[in-house]
Amino acid sequence: MAGSESEVKPLERWLGFGVIVAQLALLVAVATRYRFESPGFQNSLPWIAGAFVVHHLLPARVRMHFFVVVSMATIAFVLGARPSGFDFASAFQNGGALLAIGVGLIAICHLPVAFAARVALLGLVGVILIATRGGFLAEGALPAVWPILGALFMFRLIVYVYDMQSAKERPPLVRSLAYFFMLPNAFFPLFPVVDWKKFSAGYASDAPLQLYQHGLHSMARGLLHIVMYRVVYYHFYIDSSQIADGESLLRFVLANFALYLRVSGQFHMIVGLLQLFGFNLPATNHHYFLADSFTDYWRRVNIYWKDFMVKIFYTPVAFRLRGRGVVLPVVAGSAAAFLATWLLHAYQSYWLRGAVFFSLQDGLFWLILGVLVMANAAWEAKHPRRRSLSKKIDWRATGMAALRTTGVFSVLAALWSLWSAKSVGEWLAMWAYVDADFVTGLVVTLAIVAACKVGVEVLEKGGRGDFLFGKLPRGARLGQVLPIAAATVVLPLAAVFLLGDARVLRRVDGKTRFVIKSLKSNQPNTADLRKMERGYYENLFDAANSNFVDSGAQAPADWIDFPEIEILKQTGDMRFWNFAPSRAEVINGYTFSTNALGLRDQEYPREKAPDRYRVAVLGSSHVMGWGINDDETFESLAEASLATARPDGRRLEILNFGVGGYSPVCQLGVMREGVLPLLPDAIYFVAHGVDGALAIERLARLVHQDIALEDEFLRDIVARAGIKRSMSQLAMQRELPPFAKELVAESYRVVGDLARDAGALPVWIYLPRITEQDANREAIDELRGMADRAGFITFDMSGLWDEMAVDDLAIAPWDMHPNAEGHRMIAERLEEIMQSDPRLGFSPQEQQ
Amino acid sequence: MADPNAVKSTIKNYILEEFLPGEDPDELTDSVEMMTLGILDSVSVMQLVTFLEEQFDVTFEANEVGAEHMNTLEEITKLVCSKL
Structure with missing residues (x-):
């Protein structure tokens, strides 16, 4: 659309921007109609779209400043949002605390002392913040701030201070603020670990309109991932307790593996939003279901996390051991990366949910995946995998890759089911349900996976992949962009938008209407509702073991679940529990009283x-x-x-x-x-x-x-x-x-x-x-x-x-x-x- | 002062031989993004670093082993030449 801006006439430039704005309006309409993802995101999207237009119209030198202001205002908006309206005092108090702590952490990274002293000080402050987040130092202090502070700083601070070690000069404050206070973080706490160097180097590194088109493509891709996720979540996903035969076992295994679509969907949305504001960032995920080796999966599934691990853990360890054979550095570096991945997932859980999450399944999942990747990497070190820059299709190699993909897909789907199982014993026991239906269903699934692998390879080698995956050549003009915009953004989004239209819904049968309506929902599915009721009741009098299902909407840390209320008492009979008489509590802000008969009622x-x-x-x-x-x-x-x-x-x-x-x-x-x-x-x-x-x-x-x-x-x-x-x-x-x-x-x-x-x-x-x-x-x-x-x-x-x-x-x-x-x-x-x-x-x- | 073209040629030959055997040398241009395309990954880049250190008698820092310094032939050559 305009690789070299000076070559493009103003009319074409404005027409191009008009095309971008029209696509963005369609995207906002789809996101609103389908309630993507949280209410905070839905409410903020029109405002973000407006901010995007203003951002584009501003002189280039102040655009990043504007991005920081919009980001902070959005974070304050989310912090002050209440069901009853906007709470200015809360937004001011929590936003102020967040900004003060954040600026303090950034300042420590630039103190004029030795690097080791800065790291030590950050570690000390980190421990204090972790203790405060857990209520050890100040119980109940700033509960709304901690998850967002964690989302903004828990990983990016590590990357940032690491890169400051070799930085030749201090970066501009506005860039540091833009890096930490990223706009999409306000409503997406689970966030890709954006690399500081890529963030800095990528800013305005492409013509704006070309960058915007990439952003819109990423966002459209994200929305489609979330639509697919909802299809899986509402119509295929089942709880492990519902496994009763081979067919349901296969559903459990495949649906759990496919639930990652929500993460990749959100990550594409996040990167797309950042691209709209000039940050030219690479994709976060790339056809991860089509990985043809375990190392390939690690490279595709969460590219930013892999880069983070390679930079901070793998490379320093492997680097120290370089020259000591081919295998040892790779194995040691990979082991460090997977150990860190396991521990940092618990660390992330602590910041976002207020509790460290460790389980045997979790540890086994990372251990097994780590061993598979290490073994695969060691093999590749000795027997280099086939690489090629050629655009010619090698059918034999493609066929072998498709075959390998089915094997990797099967193993990883089984591994994901372990991660999702309630216990290792349950996971082992469920394989007793393998039968002919399971095998038939698996074979069909793997045939589809293999066909997709071949299809994608052919498209990419044949040069059509760039078009279908929305990649624009540098310096693309409006005439080149329009077909890509139509094929990868407008047509899919328009189809999804029209599908949810009331006039369409009236014309389809009840079952189809039910499926379409479910795509507009961001509520828990039936299986998770069952889990919620179990989580809600299951470990009564054993609240420490009660885990809230991750249904997208997270309860605040101070939310009291039913098993935790003090009025409950055990009965030892078929009721299990009832209420202590003549008691009163305030639970989540509501009065809860019992009468002399032990009923939640007035006196009789x-x-x-x-x-x-x-x-x-x-x-x-x-x-x-x-x-x-x-x-x-x-x-x-x-x-x-x-x-x-x-x-x-x-x-x-x-x-x-x-x-x-x-x-x-x-x-x-x-x-x-x-x-x-x-x-x-x-x-x-x-x-x-x-x-x-x-x-x-x-x-x-x-x-x-x-x-x-x-x-x-x-x-x-x-x-x-x-x-x-x-x-x-x-x-x-x-x-x-x-x-x-x-x-x-x-x-x-x-x-x-x-x-x-x-x-x-x-x-x-x-x-x-x-x-x-x-x-x-x-x-x-x-x-x-x-x-x-x-x-x-x-x-x-x-x-x-x-x-x-x-x-x-x-x-x-x-x-x-x-x-x-x-x-x-x-x-x-x-x-x-x-x-x-x-x-x-x-x-x-x-x-x- | 080392000849950048000679350095580049040595690096290119090593990459072709080790990681792209049988590939047409013309396909590997100065600007091909090898890390982005998966030609170089965390395993092969460590092998490349070991080779470069031995071949040119230079030492790398861990923070130099990344896509921002080693994505293209041109960038690798520039990094090596800066140490000679």
Whole structure:
């Protein structure tokens, strides 16, 4: 478009810029329609696009200054953003602290003392900051600052100070500030380790419009990666506990490997954004699924990380050993790089999430990958791999490369599944599911991988790769750029944009509409929601082991998870836990109080007065009201609204027996220990779609904890499933899925029988979770059928959330429980149900 | 003062022989980005450094072994000549 700017006429230059702005507008429209990636990113994109135009119009000498100002303003914007509006005080306080600490760290790198003294001082300050981030020095200080400070400085400071060792002169302050306070870091904490020298040397190293086109191509590529990631995440990914045969095993292995698309997508977006502001940086990833050796994978998957490791760890170690044979320097350098990679991933986890993450799978993953790369590198040192500058296609070599690629792909996919498994034992056990379906599916997958490898090799050798991968020749003119822009940015983005259009959605069938709508979601998928509920409940009373699923939205460090609340106490029976009576806590800013009966509710006398109509509501966290105030639960709202609605004049009292994590199996204990002694007139059993899965987990937990099973059907299922206390809980859970329906149906039957025997009316209500907007009709009907057969009066609230966006209903982006507005909607629907069906005793017809 | 063309020729011959056997020498121009294209990687660059140190009796620093100094034949030649 303009390699040599002076040769390009102003009209062509302005037309070229117009083409760039039009593409950027399309990209912003797609990112907004598909909610990429975080709300902070979506909200900032229009502002960034505007800043890009201003940046281009400014004189070249002040552009980097402008970039720094925009970056800092964006970081302050993110720090001050609150669901209720912008908090200027928070933005000022946190932004000021971030800037002060950051400038201080940069200043230390340039102190007029020996290099070793600067490194020692940085190390000391680093230890102080790490201790403060962990709350060891100042508990709870600046919680919003630490993740962003870590994202900005944790790795780049290492690169920067290393390069200052050999720097001939001090770099301009504005360049250092631009390097550390990079605009995309405000909303992408997981960030490629940009090299200082490449950052400096690449600035404005190409004609602006050519650089912008590269940036747009990178961003479009990133968006497409994230679309592919969402397809995998929402439609292929399964949790390891869902592996039941060869087909599901293959899904688990391949989908986990493919989830890296999100990282590469974000990295392409980041580099693209930086290119828009003049930083000519290379690609961060390059066809990493098509690596034909383990060293090749290491070179492709995260190029910036590999460069970081080579620069700081591999080269210094290998360099010291040079001359001592060919293999030793390579092996020693690689070992240093992989050891550092493992430790630095834990260090990164500490800065971004506030906790060091080490696990046996994690250590094994890096150990095995490191050994594979070292062995491969040692082999290559002795037997140099084939390299060529020729554009001729060598079909034999290409075929061999494709064959090697299938082998590398298989091993790495298996290795990634180890990283994702809950334990090494689980990972080893899951291979028992290998069957003919697994082998067939794997062969087909590998054939596709091999075909892609051959295709890419042919395109690259044949010279078409540059076009398809958006590479512009130096000095390209507008006429050369337009077809590349059309093919690599406009057409794919326009297709994705139109796919999400309401008019298109109306014309496709329900299943296709469901798939397209899922691409617009940035919420956890079903498997992760299950994990969230497990993570949320699983290690109750063992919160140290509770890991929050990485669903994109991270809870702040001071966010309290349900297992951590102090009101909980263990019961030692089928309920596992309930609430201590007459207690009050403030949890995540909300009041959470219990009455003398140990219920999250107002006070009621134990003895029911004759003029009262008592309803006991049974359920889990949705009934309990996680994340809202005491008086905002749907139970309390409905009670207040219908208090005097009964035609028989009895005043309504609704007792909230909801406790987080309760499954239908737990409700058997709740009925006997809590509900029946209070003589309710009706039992309202609130059910969810996950009840079957939760019941399996709870039964396995009961056996694992050796808690007495009071019901004959539970003992019978345990015997038939062949589960024993000596087995791991996970192994038990694997045996129970065939009994899930029976478990729920029998639990319903017993609850219904217990209610009727006590003279209470059993009522069953299906309450969808807020992410369940496309209801699984068949499964819900099946559950309702079980409740019908158990003698419940049944109601279905499916469709309750259909007109609402999930973001408007969730208590937080990282927690999908309904907020106060959600509870208000549930209460309204419950009141409709109670008043419309005469069997419940709230409608005038009943009196007649 | 060493002849840069002679230095370049020696380096080029070594690279062709060790890492690009059978390649047309004309394909390896002064500006081919060998690290970017994967001709030189972290393994082969260490072999190249060892060769350069022995051949020209020079010493490299660890921070010189990177794409910013050793990506092209021209850059490598310039680096070696600066030490002679």
